[in-house]
Amino acid sequence: DGGITQSPKYLFRKEGQNVTLSCEQNLNHDAMYWYRQDPGQGLRLIYYSQIVNDFQKGDIAEGYSVSREKKESFPLTVTSAQKNPTAFYLCASSTGASTGELFFGEGSRLTVL
Amino acid sequence: GENVEQHPSTLSVQEGDSAVIKCTYSDSASNYFPWYKQELGKRPQLIIDIRSNVGEKKDQRIAVTLNKTAKHFSLHITETQPEDSAVYFCAASTGSNYQLIWGAGTKLIIKP
Numbered sequence: 001d002g003g004i005t006q007s008p009k010y011l012f013r014k015e016g017q018n019v020t021l022s023c024e025q026n027l028n029h030d031a032m033y034w035y036r037q038d039p040g041q042g043l044r045l046i047y048y049s050q051i052v053n054d055f056q057k058g059d060i061a062e063g064y065s066v067s068r069e070k071k072e073s074f075p076l077t078v079t080s081a082q083k084n085p086t087a088f089y090l091c092a093s094s095t096g097a098s099t100g101e102l103f104f105g106e107g108s109r110l111t112v113l
Numbered sequence: 114g115e116n117v118e119q120h121p122s123t124l125s126v127q128e129g130d131s132a133v134i135k136c137t138y139s140d141s142a143s144n145y146f147p148w149y150k151q152e153l154g155k156r157p158q159l160i161i162d163i164r165s166n167v168g169e170k171k172d173q174r175i176a177v178t179l180n181k182t183a184k185h186f187s188l189h190i191t192e193t194q195p196e197d198s199a200v201y202f203c204a205a206s207t208g209s210n211y212q213l214i215w216g217a218g219t220k221l222i223i224k225p
Contacts, residue, residue, distance in 0.1 A: 040122070040217060040218075041217050041218075042117070042119070042202060042204075042214075042215030042216050042217045042218060043157075043202065043204075043213075043215045044215070045212055045213075048212070058212065059212075090156070090157070101147075101159045101162075102147075102149075102157075102159065102213075104156040104157050104158070105156060106155070106156050107156060
């Protein structure tokens with residue numbers, strides 16, 4: 001599988017630490033997204049970016065931060081302010097507005113010890 | 114706020130039978146309705162989508178129907194096979210062009 005790559009696949013963090021999840025795409029897509037997936041729930045949008053140097057908060061942005069300095073990269077930082085960070089995180093990209101196919105990475109599973 | 118309800122949460126069918134998953138949305142402005150399949154340990158992938166100007170769309174064994182008046186849409190899988198076992202998510206677009214509202218997912222189990 002190519003296209004959109006997330007790393008690391010598994011990450012353990014101690015309470016009080018910030019961690020950064022990487023997301024890289026070579027699809028030349030303008031839009032990128034970060035979702036959080038919890039058991040028994042749908043995907044919840046954390047942040048999205050329509051274009052380089054611009055990003056918008058989603059429904060659950062508190063305790064997270066992002067940057068979009070390059071078109072192909074959209075890293076997510078889970079800060080110590082996020083009260084319940086243990087989850088599966090999915091990055092996605094699309095050619096434009098969300099009324100088109102989202103291409104997902106394989107995900108990163110974060111566990112707080 | 115807007116939400117999407119998806120039922121059932123788990124569906125078990127005999128191989129070869131049909132499966133139907135239903136979603137209801139609340140935002141009357143929604144005009145795009147995709148379905149994603151997520152196999153165990155893998156990324157979600159789009160399997161079919163429908164826009165509000167059509168009532169039904171088919172792709173081989175998969176079909177989606179949309180009832181805008183009732184605000185619900187359904188995924189139909191016929192002649193189910195073991196590889197159909199996965200979690201299926203529905204979603205609906207919102208007033209924002211970059212946001213989808215997702216259902217909670219349906220775990221489809223195909224019994225041999």
